[in-house]
Amino acid sequence: MEMKERLKIPRQPMPEQDPQVRKRNFDEVPLGYTPEFAKAEALRCIQCKKPECVEGCPVEVDIPGFIALIAEGKFIEAARKIKQTNALPAVCGRVCPQEVQCEIRCVRGKKAEPVAIGRLERFVADYERAAGEVSIPKIENKTGKKIAVVGSGPSGLTVAGDLVQMGHDVTIFEALHAAGGVLVYGIPEFRLPKAIVAAEVDYLKKLGVKIETSNVIGKVATVDELFAEGYDAVFLGTGAGLPSFMNIPGENLNGVYSANEYLTRSNLMKAYRFPEYDTPIVRGRNVAVIGGGNVAMDSARTAMRLGADHVYLVYRRSRQEMPARIEEIHHAEEEGIELHLLTNPIRYIGNGKGWVTGIECLQMELGEPDDSGRRRPVPIKGSEFIKDVDTVVVAIGAGSNPLVQSTTPGLDTNKWNYIIADEETGQTSREGVFAGGDIVTGAATVILAMGAGRKAARAMHKYVMSK
Amino acid sequence: MSAKILEKQQLSENVFKLVLDAPKIAKKRKAGQFVVLRIHEQGERIPLTIADADPAKGTLTIIFQVVGKSTAHLSELKAGDSLLDLVGPMGQPTHVEKIGTVVCVGGGVGVAPVYPITQAMKNAGNHVISIIGARCKDLIIMEDEMKAVSDEIIVTTDDGSYGYHGFVSQALEEKYLMTGDRKIDMVVAIGPVPMMRALCDVTKKYNVPTVVSLNSIMVDATGMCGACRVTVGGKTRFVCVDGPEFDGHQVDFKELIDRQRIYLDQEKQCYDHYCTCRQQGKGA
Numbered sequence: 001m002e003m004k005e006r007l008k009i010p011r012q013p014m015p016e017q018d019p020q021v022r023k024r025n026f027d028e029v030p031l032g033y034t035p036e037f038a039k040a041e042a043l044r045c046i047q048c049k050k051p052e053c054v055e056g057c058p059v060e061v062d063i064p065g066f067i068a069l070i071a072e073g074k075f076i077e078a079a080r081k082i083k084q085t086n087a088l089p090a091v092c093g094r095v096c097p098q099e100v101q102c103e104i105r106c107v108r109g110k111k112a113e114p115v116a117i118g119r120l121e122r123f124v125a126d127y128e129r130a131a132g133e134v135s136i137p138k139i140e141n142k143t144g145k146k147i148a149v150v151g152s153g154p155s156g157l158t159v160a161g162d163l164v165q166m167g168h169d170v171t172i173f174e175a176l177h178a179a180g181g182v183l184v185y186g187i188p189e190f191r192l193p194k195a196i197v198a199a200e201v202d203y204l205k206k207l208g209v210k211i212e213t214s215n216v217i218g219k220v221a222t223v224d225e226l227f228a229e230g231y232d233a234v235f236l237g238t239g240a241g242l243p244s245f246m247n248i249p250g251e252n253l254n255g256v257y258s259a260n261e262y263l264t265r266s267n268l269m270k271a272y273r274f275p276e277y278d279t280p281i282v283r284g285r286n287v288a289v290i291g292g293g294n295v296a297m298d299s300a301r302t303a304m305r306l307g308a309d310h311v312y313l314v315y316r317r318s319r320q321e322m323p324a325r326i327e328e329i330h331h332a333e334e335e336g337i338e339l340h341l342l343t344n345p346i347r348y349i350g351n352g353k354g355w356v357t358g359i360e361c362l363q364m365e366l367g368e369p370d371d372s373g374r375r376r377p378v379p380i381k382g383s384e385f386i387k388d389v390d391t392v393v394v395a396i397g398a399g400s401n402p403l404v405q406s407t408t409p410g411l412d413t414n415k416w417n418y419i420i421a422d423e424e425t426g427q428t429s430r431e432g433v434f435a436g437g438d439i440v441t442g443a444a445t446v447i448l449a450m451g452a453g454r455k456a457a458r459a460m461h462k463y464v465m466s467k
Numbered sequence: 468m469s470a471k472i473l474e475k476q477q478l479s480e481n482v483f484k485l486v487l488d489a490p491k492i493a494k495k496r497k498a499g500q501f502v503v504l505r506i507h508e509q510g511e512r513i514p515l516t517i518a519d520a521d522p523a524k525g526t527l528t529i530i531f532q533v534v535g536k537s538t539a540h541l542s543e544l545k546a547g548d549s550l551l552d553l554v555g556p557m558g559q560p561t562h563v564e565k566i567g568t569v570v571c572v573g574g575g576v577g578v579a580p581v582y583p584i585t586q587a588m589k590n591a592g593n594h595v596i597s598i599i600g601a602r603c604k605d606l607i608i609m610e611d612e613m614k615a616v617s618d619e620i621i622v623t624t625d626d627g628s629y630g631y632h633g634f635v636s637q638a639l640e641e642k643y644l645m646t647g648d649r650k651i652d653m654v655v656a657i658g659p660v661p662m663m664r665a666l667c668d669v670t671k672k673y674n675v676p677t678v679v680s681l682n683s684i685m686v687d688a689t690g691m692c693g694a695c696r697v698t699v700g701g702k703t704r705f706v707c708v709d710g711p712e713f714d715g716h717q718v719d720f721k722e723l724i725d726r727q728r729i730y731l732d733q734e735k736q737c738y739d740h741y742c743t744c745r746q747q748g749k750g751a
Contacts, residue, residue: 216554219557221495261686264687264692269512269686278537403689
């Protein structure tokens with residue numbers, strides 16, 4: 001096709017479940033491209049000589065390369081092209097913030113809309129899986145080196161996938177009963193189906209990665225004991241798994257959840273399918289979700305699917321400062337989530353029997369920029385008001401879980417108890433111990449954790465091979 | 468990791484003991500710690516205090532009371548069956564040192580978790596007094612085991628069908644605190660929340676330091692979710708990682724009781740459904 005014609009193709013829309021239907025089910029919201037959509041979208045890529053999109057990708061996927069294969073209809077080959085640098089394309093195609101990474105760099109975006117890189121990535125990963133043609137690369141040279149990976153979230157899975165392909169003997173230790181970390185306990189089914197995570201984990205197992213679930217490092221074995229057992233290097237990817245609360249009155253009332261608990265019950269324990277699954281969850285009618293990030297959106301949309309009449313998203317700054325992806329905010333609003341911006345809770349009101357019945361908030365206005373560069377929300381005097389709610393989900397961020405740090409002497413941490421690690425190598429203050437993902441950076445994104453895992457894997461390979 | 472059930476024993480009408488094959492945890496666990504188990508794919512994560520362990524044999528003993536669907540299901544497993552998942556040892560171990568005279572109090576099935584602490588206190592060289600109680604004689608468990616690791620023991624029953632007629636808190640006050648015959652340096656108490664609260668009210672009066680082990684609702688039990696949060700000394704603490712043991716005089720028991728009731732309706736729904744299915748022979 002001529003370039004002129006290619007430039008005329010509009011960005012292909014993503015077919016989605018109707019908001020009125022999907023707000024009451026847990027099925028995935030975007031339905032995925034058809035092969036026709038995918039080919040049309042792929043033709044929009046003008047195959048830049050110096051592709052900026054690749055520079056925007058934390059794991060440097062050969063974006064024009066795989067898109068060219070899609071345009072030719074070679075979908076399986078396209079999936080394999082991605083997998084050369086990204087072991088989890090079906091996950092990344094769904095949850096990466098492409099709009100601030102690869103797609104924002106796309107030259108097509110300067111005059112029209114950028115190429116839908118994420119949707120194409122998702123399409124080929126799904127196509128390959130559905131075709132049952134997932135290829136398992138043969139690993140030629142075994143090194144005999146043993147690597148322990150602590151945590152099976154995005155960073156741990158990436159490290160494990162990379163190192164096993166370099167010929168190392170890799171074992172992942174996971175505290176929970178299922179592998180995937182935040183991909184299984186945090187991100188809801190309607191945004192990332194758990195069958196897809198399971199398939200990606202299964203792919204790693206086929207590559208030879210051993211996964212020991214229900215093993216809490218720091219409890220059943222320490223990092224030092226892993227070395228004593230014969231591991232040559234250890235990667236710590238334990239995530240940001242400590243829920244933050246606001247420490248305001250009434251936060252321990254029944255019906256007030258941390259987002260971690262709410263989402264873990266629903267996602268990992270499948271409480272949305274209670275009583276088929278045994279773990280219960282409070283199905284609130286009027287739910288307030290506190291926070292403005294992706295986790296807050298996930299919580300709000302989960303509450304709606306659990307049958308709420310009203311879900312209020314309470315955020316202390318304005319829409320502009322919301323850390324959530326625009327697409328997630330858009331999806332949430334389509335599903336009827338009511339945004340209460342410039343609003344800050346100051347206390348929860350109970351019914352005398354321990355249950356939450358209301359939330360008292362203050363209206364805020366934006367003042368001078370704070371340390372984060374965003375304008376600081378300032379309370380408006382006398383603006384207090386009360387809203388009736390029976391469920392609250394506090395989604396204001398997560399801190400570092402201290403289980404590993406507190407049992408690993410000589411492992412340096414910063415004042416928030418995150419592990420101090422070199423940005424380029426993941427090297428910590430302990431020899432042979434590397435770290436990456438949220439346990440180093442604080443709560444961030446799946447792809448950034450994967451990027452850190454990629455860098456750490458390279459450094460760990462170098463380290464164990466020089467020993 | 469999964470864990471095979473090696474032995475099963477019924478200790479009273481609703482209390483069962485399982486000996487599990489769990490060498491890694493058996494080697495590591497200390498008094499006061501707990502495990503989390505899951506029976507099947509649709510199951511809950513169930514936290515249970517470790518009652519005993521044999522590191523040489525690689526076994527772990529858990530003792531539990533049937534209170535709902537999950538524990539009912541657990542009680543129906545047999546030797547040779549396997550638990551789907553077993554993870555531990557979780558929580559902080561009991562702080563054990565020689566301080567003089569320690570009273571170890573267990574109410575109902577709470578005797579099971581207090582047993583390893585009693586043993587550890589005895590091994591540390593303390594004079595150990597045990598007070599174990601239940602509603603009636605048939606519900607008293609582990610009397611012989613407790614006797615073997617105690618210097619003195621009192622058994623209480625609420626209905627007077629065996630031993631001291633009254634609550635464990637009354638026995639402690641009447642027999643020791645009021646008489647002042649022996650200085651009590653510390654009390655460790657595990658049992659139903661109302662029992663621990665009553666006991667703490669008594670020991671507070673006499674200014675005797677009291678440690679309680681809390682069994683709040685948990686999900687992951689690694690500090691990730693905060694389901695188990697409890698107010699201790701005005702501060703929110705997580706039972707799973709900061710506990711399970713806390714200074715009983717600082718615990719907000721009212722809040723704890725409220726929080727334990729969050730899922731009463733769902734638990735009942737689930738249990739009733741299970742029982743109906745069992746009767747109809749369908750399985751749940």
